[in-house]
Amino acid sequence: MSEHAHAEPSFTERYVFSVDHKVIGLQYLVTSFVFLLLGFSMVLLMRWQLAFPGQPLPLIGRLLSASAAPGGVIGPEFYNQLGAMHGTIMVFLGIVPLGVGAFGNYVLPLQIGAPDMAFPRMNMMSYWLYLPGGLLMLSSFLLPGGAAQSGWTSYPPLSVINPGQTVWLLAMVLLITSSLLGSINFIVTTLNLRAPGMTLWRMPVFVWSQFVTAFLLLLAFPPLEAAAVLQLMDRVFHTSFYMPEGLIVGGQLASQWSGGGQSLLWQHLFWFLAHPEVYVLILPPMGICAEIISNNTRKPIFGYKEIVYAMMFLGTMSFVVWAHHMFVSGMSTTLSNFFLVTTMIISVPSVALLTCLILSLKGGAIRFTTPMLFALAFLPMFGIGGLTGLPLGLTVTDIYLHDTYYVIGHFHYVVVTGSLIALFAGTYFWFPKWFGRRMDDTLGKIHFWGTLAAMNGIFLPMFAIGLQGQSRRLYDPTAHLHNLIGQPLHVVSTVSAFVLMLFQIPVIYNFFYSMFRGEPTDSNPWKATTLDWQCPSPPPHGNFAKLPRVYRGPYEYSHPDHRDDWLPQDAEKAVAS
């Protein structure tokens, strides 16, 4: 299959600078899991400070530098750095590379029967722009100014005045270029490298979700890149794109900026990206859940066409709703009504997707395997996340709830108990395809129940704290009188956060142990019908020995005139006996 048959590739060519989409997928997988762990440990430091303000950190308090955490107590500047980096790492370095980079890179070519991505070398370049971008982002902690500390949204003028943002912006430009190249690669592969017979409407839902996500990445990221260039110019060359006239910083007139800029311009450009970005966070996990639910209910998913149309509609609308993040930021009030209506319209495809996934359970024979448990948990949890979005999307109630802990509860329910749980499901589901071995089931179930309980323990109290009016990003919540009543809830969240960290140990151990000494499986342990399970696992270079020909849709389970309850896409015809 591969066009360049040359001498046996050296170790680096096979594993480090590899152009094989499977190796690049695994590189993305391990790197994004490491970043997720890093981002999560940052939030543990923050949670300690929120629950017990001013008390020194046990054990590791002394390890932190004196400037960041004097006497083991986290200082406000370090707290803001942790907050900004937690958001950036989890979104740009954790969930998106896991959902799009790892699962997309590895599974998409297999599911459409392609030998590799359309541009293997550009695919490698995507990873080798992502990794330096991530390391640059992390290294900003060690630089003199410290890491970025104006939130992951980096609103000017604060982000232009504060130290640490320049490295953040440079790292963002690297990550954006990596995502851009990746999305071009995905679109061209999906359109031009499908196995014969695999028409667009026979592609699995996971491939559709990656396809729509790739368009979101392609068209939404460049505006943030331009906005980041403008902010970089503001910081380094003292232009004043975002700096209005007559700024008085620290008591003096900030004369290095001549003024004339608009701070709200950044918010428009940032959220123009950030809202499609949150749909990039949720679409691939929804695709994973559709695959796993269909496989474990042993019947075709409900409404294949509705799901695909809902995903397309979601992708289109995601470009038109961005300013519901700016209802109280001084945006024109007439425009708020427009964005109110578009936000209400975009909630319909989310409900449609959830309805189709839940109705897929009706009439199935549900197998409660570990991936299925995670996929099933995704449905109610994402339901809570979606429902709590309603009061935030409504202009009036958003006046009170904007920038409170209610918002933090909302988007963590969507991203953590939504996307992350679905990505765990995908890991358990495709692990046998990646390594030819199965992850241990009991450890998986322990990890599932512990993670689900702990996650709810962290985020459920946040709704109550938010309704009491506690603002987000507060270094010390007890400084505001109206937050004192919510302090015990912070303790509950913090304890649950530490419990959640404990429950990640089973999956880390399980992941690396099963890689070498897990129970070996054949090429199709879950009896799945999609093409990725019709090739050996782990698939060799070039994936399919013989180019598969596709005869039917992706989810032909329990076909009436076929002997076993799954009929692969590339099987010639149903065999009755």
Add this chain to the structure above:
Amino acid sequence: MSDHADAKSHEKLYWMVGGALFVLTIATVLVSKYHIPHPWNYVVGIAIAVLKASLVVSIFMHLKWESRLIYYVLGITAFFAVFLFVLPIVDFSWTTGQIIHRADPAGHEAVEHH
């Protein structure tokens, strides 16, 4: 892509389009030199630019003979670009009313925004 038979006619077409672009550039410069009343100079300027751009896109970039898929890609991009343009401008047309035009730090009063 264009096969070799009518390559000659294509080359002639390229030179003609090049000439047209030259003329339009001169036109747009002259138009802005001899002032046109306020709203119309924008309209004419943008119209000439759009005309030049459409010439380049359709002939030079072979879009006229391109497959429909490329039209879909450009259609989607145009749809989202319109929102990128229209909404911030609509917002700032209102926000400008709220801007505080401080006296210029050098002391003289900033011109009041009409």
Add this chain to the structure above:
Amino acid sequence: MSAHAAVAAPYENTGVPDGKLAIWLFLASEVMLFGTLFTSYIVLRTAAASWPVGWEVLNVPLATLNTFFLIASSVTIVMAHAKASARDKAGFYRFMGLTVLLSLAFLVVKGFEYGHKFHEGHFPSTSIFYAVYFTTTGLHGLHIIGGVAWNLGLMWWAGRDGWDDRLFLGRVEYAGLYWHFVDIVWIFLFPALYLL
């Protein structure tokens, strides 16, 4: 570049070769990038108390000359592609060389313009107009430098064994598409900054 020949592909595809689809997608993202710069320009201009008139502040005749250079380079690169598809190697070299020369001329004129402004003490931080001017023309200039490097690479590759490579013709066309896009950005940038 792509893992299979565009023509004899056993795969289900759209008939559009990979490279062309990729370059058009890349240009779509570039449309959004420069679209954002134009939106920022329009927003900052409507919100500004006063906006200098291009004629007084910038050297319009010089910029018109620059526009001629860029338009000419657009014509020569499309001619280079026509010559390459007609397998006329000398013609290809002549026109691609002209394209590179014209774009270098554009950069020289742009460099002179920048130098003149710095000499007069106008820097990006001077006022919001200069900030917009330097940032947009600077980013556009970077794209031109990228284009020049790509075209030079093509000429160098044609000299070695590239001329008979089955991907050569496609890459010349994609270089042309990218270059025409950079020209279109200037077609909108020129009136926006200098004339209106």
Add this chain to the structure above:
Amino acid sequence: MNGNYGWFLPVQASDFAPAMDRGIHIIHWAMGVIFVLWSVFFAYLLVRYRARDGHKPDRSHLPLSVSLAPDIAVLAFEVLLVVVYAVPSWNRMKRIPPSAEGSLQVEVRGEQFNWSVRYPGADGKFGKTEPRFVDFTNPFGVDEADPAGADDVVTVNELRFPVNERVLVRLTSKDVIHSFFIPEFRVKQDAVPGLAMPVWFTPTLEGDFELACAQLCGVGHAIMRADVKVTDRAAFDQWLAAKKNATLAAAPKAAVEQW
């Protein structure tokens, strides 16, 4: 900790609060009902269609009309909510600011980690301000020459309102984006430097409340707060007069040298 705060929403202390709380209650009741219904149906599906011997999956699907019913229901509820509740109250709260004469004007200016507050005094007009006059004793940079500014009262981190009188706040910021948020009044508006945003409400309950900054504004964001006290008209006038004498006594020197 006074009795303003409970496990749910804080006390309703302004004219907008009841309308806002009604919206929050409606939505949370609707969310609760929808979630419970879905959970019951979800649990039923898990039990009814679990894999067990003799249970064959059947591929017959519900017709589209049935499956789209929940979406239509949610959309209808939302359209109703938007048309009946959201747009009218939003226009009332944010769209058309009240006339300056009919309301108590206050200028609030956020700066990194303090709220400077200015009352126009008897003449009802604010003195002109210049960025270059700003210093520690003159947070607003009030121009000495302007007579209108003579009777202005300037306080820091302290707001006081008479009860049942409409207040029109002219909100801006000196350096970064802050957010004017009084939980009990259900009022929130970002203070954006360079923009003067009108915010208005009518306090309806006497008592001690709190103005908290709701937008990350730097290292001291957590401690950026101001005390808000609502009293009857007489106590307010008395406080204003007392404050007036205090600022007169400590009037800054006439000639502020230029550096």
